[in-house]
Amino acid sequence: MSESGEPRLTAAEVAARAGLPLDLTRRLFRTLGFAEHGDERAYTRADVDAMRILAEGPDGEVVEPDVALNVTRGIGITMARLADWEVGELVQHVADGAPEDVEDPGAWVTARLGEQFEDLLVYAWRRHLAAAIARMEAVRALDDDPHTTDLSVGFADIVGFTALSNEVSRERIGELVEVFEARCGDVIARENGRLIKSMGDAVLYVNDDPMAAFTTAEGIINVIGRDPRMPDVRVGLATGGVVLRMGDVFGPPVNLAARLTQVARRNRIIVDHATADLLPADQVDSRPLPARPVRGFGVVEPVAVRRA
Incomplete structure (x- = not known):
């Protein structure tokens, strides 16, 4: 300056x-x-x-x-x-x-805590940078394109969020979203997944291991849908090649995982056949559901999965 x-x-x-x-x-x-x-x-x-x-x-x-x-x-x-x-x-x-004579509380807080947050920001960035480089190197060992890899994509959303937001106070909706994002983030991290983004009433995550992605989906249902103080959730999983760009993921599995939540029952997990085929049969029960049209994918036969 x-x-x-x-x-x-x-x-x-x-x-x-x-x-x-x-x-x-x-x-x-x-x-x-x-x-x-x-x-x-x-x-x-x-x-x-x-x-x-x-x-x-x-x-x-x-x-x-x-x-x-x-x-x-x-x-x-x-x-x-x-x-x-x-x-x-x-x-x-x-x-x-802040003292009563402080005219700008925001500036006062920034002056007192700014340096600490700066240190924390750099620390977190370096840790995440190292993890991102490790992921890129792992992908390069299997594929020449570091931006494309096979992953299991999970999409979890709150059931009836629009109607719910019209029925409760803004403060309550804010609390629900905060708890939803925090709990989902904890479960995703525990299973070595990566939270790609949160959208208020939904989260998108990825995992290298389909079983870990399934366990994450179970965990989200347990900490959100099974809590009587929280709304129900639905989770869709799809596996396949995705493009990694600018901290986001793109590709058919991403879109399909989101679409599958639309056919899932409350507090249930729906997956595509690619994911179902990769889940160990001795640990996960799979049940094909009737084929149905899914926007952007034609007629799809979803698969309901649960712990054996």
Whole structure:
């Protein structure tokens, strides 16, 4: 930042100092999720340093614009959600302890806890980075394309969430979503899976091992659907080749797992035949269900599974 910490630079000056075209600089700011300020002096030296980081790779190697934009998008989306999460869950509690003469409780909390959160953020990022590299190396040992691999995909959603959200208070819905996401995350981690994303009333996860994916589905039903204080859930599993990009997964198994929840009964697990064939018959009972049309997949014969 500048010595005074005040914004003194225009976007054009940031671009010039970072050695980037102005249009790319503006696009990087937008991709990070920041508002544009036209020709205003709304930027600091920190913005210049950030643009240089995005423009240069290891040892000053120039990064392709598309690569820089993809990395930037991931950072922007992740940090925006993290900031909202922290403000919503932490600041409202900690700020209550701020002195009465503090005009900006948010700034007070940030000043007191910002450095600690920075350390925690870097720690968590390094651990997750090491895990991601290990996964990529494992995939490369089997396939030349590190972005594509065979995985079991699980999709779990809350039954009747829309109707439920119209019947209870916003505070209660917020509590349900928080408990749902937290408990699902715990179960997924316990079975060495990976939570790809949560969507309020649903979670998407992946696992290398179909049996572990099934055990995860069981666990989610046990901690959510079997709890009388929580709504029922449905879980769909599908296995096959998926594309790994920008922290997300894409491909037919992802879509099929989500579709299968639409035909699942409450607190039950429905899988595709690819998953059913990989589950050990001595541990899991499989029962083919009547064939039915599934949007985007034609006529599909789902399989109901449960612990033997």
